[in-house]
Amino acid sequence: MSLWTLAAIKSKVRKLTGRPDTGQLSDADLLVYINSFFLNSLPQVAPGTPLTQTQFTLSIASGDGGAYGLPTTIQRLVPSGLWVATRDSDDVDLGLTLMTDYNLFWSRWPESDDTTGFPEDVLKYNNTIYVRPLPDEDYTIKFPAIVANVALSDDTDTLDDDVWGPLIAFGAAMEILTDSGDHDEAAALLGVYEFHRTNVLRRDILSDPGRRSIPAF
Numbered sequence: 001m002s003l004w005t006l007a008a009i010k011s012k013v014r015k016l017t018g019r020p021d022t023g024q025l026s027d028a029d030l031l032v033y034i035n036s037f038f039l040n041s042l043p044q045v046a047p048g049t050p051l052t053q054t055q056f057t058l059s060i061a062s063g064d065g066g067a068y069g070l071p072t073t074i075q076r077l078v079p080s081g082l083w084v085a086t087r088d089s090d091d092v093d094l095g096l097t098l099m100t101d102y103n104l105f106w107s108r109w110p111e112s113d114d115t116t117g118f119p120e121d122v123l124k125y126n127n128t129i130y131v132r133p134l135p136d137e138d139y140t141i142k143f144p145a146i147v148a149n150v151a152l153s154d155d156t157d158t159l160d161d162d163v164w165g166p167l168i169a170f171g172a173a174m175e176i177l178t179d180s181g182d183h184d185e186a187a188a189l190l191g192v193y194e195f196h197r198t199n200v201l202r203r204d205i206l207s208d209p210g211r212r213s214i215p216a217f
Helices: 006-017 027-045 102-108 164-179 183-188 190-207
Strands: 051-060 067-069 074-077 084-087 092-095 097-099 121-125 128-132 139-148
Touching (some): 006 164, 164 190
Parallel strands (some): 097 121
Antiparallel strands (some): 074 139, 084 092
């Protein structure tokens, strides 16, 4: 059971900012600050969060052109993950190769090439997935992707990883204090804030050893 519910984060922020009641800081404003840090600031100061790995499903069919837009909630793909195409007519599976070199992909599969068949290679470019050969019938492609979390709204909402909780609380508290002109109070929280940011970065590296975190300057 997660210890860091939205209610727990709100309580911690109120304690850190010295604003224990809604007369000093409304619940609505508090929620805005928490979600602002959770969704906007946290991915910048601790790359890789708040994100979740999920299995994404893409349906493709003959005649649809072989190019498929991805939802904006997908932040990145998992290069080391398994990509599988399943032919809908008989449930036959075939592993796909995720290609990352744009020029290499199109040299192997020229745009003028209208060959159809069981998909073999995929390329992600910008927010589009290209599949080749072009599908000759209906297929379902499954692949792992990293997606962004949604805003917290209910007091019982929990985080995917409790290690995010203290960083969100301290980050939101520092933003509140800074916006209200309490710069010394915000600066006093910086040391503990950095401690929790380091914990998040360490957890992120351990959970995805193939990816290095990007330093925040």
